[in-house]
Amino acid sequence: MGDHTRTTQHALHIALVDGFRRHAVVIVVDGREVYRRDGVTTDPTTTVADTFQAATASRVAHVAVFAIPGDYVASLDVDVARHPHLAISLVGESTVSFETSAHRFRHR
Numbered sequence: 001m002g003d004h005t006r007t008t009q010h011a012l013h014i015a016l017v018d019g020f021r022r023h024a025v026v027i028v029v030d031g032r033e034v035y036r037r038d039g040v041t042t043d044p045t046t047t048v049a050d051t052f053q054a055a056t057a058s059r060v061a062h063v064a065v066f067a068i069p070g071d072y073v074a075s076l077d078v079d080v081a082r083h084p085h086l087a088i089s090l091v092g093e094s095t096v097s098f099e100t101s102a103h104r105f106r107h108r
Contacts, residue, residue: 009055009057010056010059011054012086014051014086015048015051015105016051016088017105018047018091019042019091020041022040022041023069023090024039026066027054028063030056030057070093
């Protein structure tokens, strides 16, 4: 018996950008925690707080974001095959903003 299912890994490039001010951030992709960090802060000169890459076997990945302080909880389904780049921003007291792209984001 051969394995007829071939697992393809898709790379999801995630950038934490605007609005992070010493936040504790957890990011979950397809039910698996891929990022947990305290003190995440946006650098005002680059508008980037952090970047990392997560792998998923799903073509469409479910991404959930949790950040405190504040009431930041949001999720998004991303077609990783078409849009492998995801930028996440915090807005106001409780809004998470997502931006997807087929290409790498250009920061200042």
